[in-house]
Amino acid sequence: MTDSTYIFLLSMCSAAILLLLVTRLHDCLALARARRQYETDDLSGPGRAPAISVIIPAGGQAEALETNIPAIMTQEYPFFEVIVVDEQTESDTADALKRLTAKFPQLRHTFVPPSVRFIGRQKLAITLGVKAAKHEWVVLTRPDCTPASPRWLMGLSAKMGEDKDIVVGYANYDAYAPTGAVVPRLRRALLAFAAALGGRAVDADACNLALRKSYFLTQGGYASQLSFTCGEDGLLVDRLSTGTNTAVACNPETTVWQSFSSRHESRKARVAHRVAGRHLRMRGKLLRLRWGTASLLTYTYAATWLAAVALRALHFPPIEAYRGQEIASDAWAVILLTYPIAEALALRRSTQAVDERPVSARLFFDDLWQPIATLGVKLNAWFSRNDYKRQ
Structure with a gap:
C-alpha cells in the first residue's frame, strides 16, 4: 500500500470516528449548556x-x-x-x-x-x-x-x-x-x-x-x-x-x-428503563443508538491507539527514516490521546453545573466496560419483558 493510499484511508477512518466522538463530547457538555x-x-x-x-x-x-x-x-x-x-x-x-x-x-x-x-x-x-x-x-x-x-x-x-x-x-x-x-x-x-x-x-x-x-x-x-x-x-x-x-x-x-x-433496586430501575426504551418513538431510538455507537467506538479508539503505541515500541526508526505511514500513525495516536482528556473536562463542567460528585475520569473507562456490564441488564430486560406488561 502506498503512503498516499494509507494516509487517505486513515484520514477517512479518523474523520468518521472523530465526528461521532465530537458529537459525544457535545452531549457530555449538555448539563453545562x-x-x-x-x-x-x-x-x-x-x-x-x-x-x-x-x-x-x-x-x-x-x-x-x-x-x-x-x-x-x-x-x-x-x-x-x-x-x-x-x-x-x-x-x-x-x-x-x-x-x-x-x-x-x-x-x-x-x-x-x-x-x-x-x-x-x-x-x-x-x-x-x-x-x-x-x-x-x-x-x-x-x-x-x-x-x-x-x-x-x-x-x-x-x-x-x-x-x-x-x-x-x-x-x-x-x-x-x-x-x-x-x-x-x-x-x-x-x-x-x-x-x-x-x-x-x-x-x-x-x-x-x-x-x-x-x-x-x-x-x-x-x-x-x-x-x-x-x-x-x-x-x-x-x-x-x-x-x-x-x-x-x-x-x-x-x-x-x-x-x-x-x-438490586438500582439494577431493577435500569432494567425497567431499558424495557421502556423499546417503546420510544423513532427519534428516541435513534438518539440512543447514536450514543451507543459512540460508546462502542471507544473500543476502536483504544485498539487504534494501542496499535500505534505498539508499532512505535517494536519499530522506532530514526527521524530521517520516517515515512508517510509512520508519521500518520504517530499523528493519529497523539490526536486520539486528547479525546479522554477532552471528555473528562467536558464532563467535569456538566457535573459542576448540578453540583454532582466528580466522575470525569470514570465515564471513559465505563464506556470500555459498558457492553459487558450491561449484558446482564439486557438479558434481564429481555427475559422479564412480560413482567412489565399488563396481563
Whole structure:
C-alpha cells in the first residue's frame, strides 16, 4: 500500500470516528449548556411564580416520607401544595401520612383503590394526583427524594413559561451511593438534556419533572401506555414533548437527590428503563443508538491507539527514516490521546453545573466496560419483558 493510499484511508477512518466522538463530547457538555441557558432566566422573585402542586406517589416508603417531606414542605415558594398518593402497598404509609398531616396541615393525600389490579400503580397514582391538584403546574417527585435546596421549586418555576408544558430537572443518587450506580444515571441525564436542548426531548426522570396539568389531561396522560407498567417518566415525555414545549432546569438549586437503597433496586430501575426504551418513538431510538455507537467506538479508539503505541515500541526508526505511514500513525495516536482528556473536562463542567460528585475520569473507562456490564441488564430486560406488561 502506498503512503498516499494509507494516509487517505486513515484520514477517512479518523474523520468518521472523530465526528461521532465530537458529537459525544457535545452531549457530555449538555448539563453545562443547560446551566448556561438557565442563568439567563429571571429568578428575581415570586411575582411571576405560578402556583405549583407537588405530586408524590408513595408505595411502601413510610420512613422515606417522614424523612424527606419536611424538606419539601419548607420550600421557599409562595404558592404550592403537596399531594401524596398512597399506593396502599403497606399500612405503615397511612400511619406516616397521619403523623405528617398533623405536623403539616397543608399536606394533602389520597390513595389508589385497593381493587386496582394489573395496571401500573405508579402511573395510576400520578394520574390521580394530577387530577386532585388545585394548580395548573404539577411537579413529580418520589418519597425517597430530597431537593438540594429550599429554592428547588423557585428554580423550576423559572422555566415554566407560557409556551412551555414540560420542565425537565436533574436527579441522581445521593452521596452515599456507589459511583457505579451514579454513572449510568448521569449518562441517562446527559442524553435526556442533550435531546431536550435540541428540541426533541425523549427522556426524563420522575424524581424531578414538571408538567402542565391541562396539557397532561388533554393529551390523555398515560392512556396509551396502560399495556405496560414502566415508563412513567421517559415514555411520557417522549410522547408529549414537541419541538418547543419542553424546557430544562439545570442548576445546583434545582437538583434532586434520591436515597440509594441497594444495588438490586438500582439494577431493577435500569432494567425497567431499558424495557421502556423499546417503546420510544423513532427519534428516541435513534438518539440512543447514536450514543451507543459512540460508546462502542471507544473500543476502536483504544485498539487504534494501542496499535500505534505498539508499532512505535517494536519499530522506532530514526527521524530521517520516517515515512508517510509512520508519521500518520504517530499523528493519529497523539490526536486520539486528547479525546479522554477532552471528555473528562467536558464532563467535569456538566457535573459542576448540578453540583454532582466528580466522575470525569470514570465515564471513559465505563464506556470500555459498558457492553459487558450491561449484558446482564439486557438479558434481564429481555427475559422479564412480560413482567412489565399488563396481563
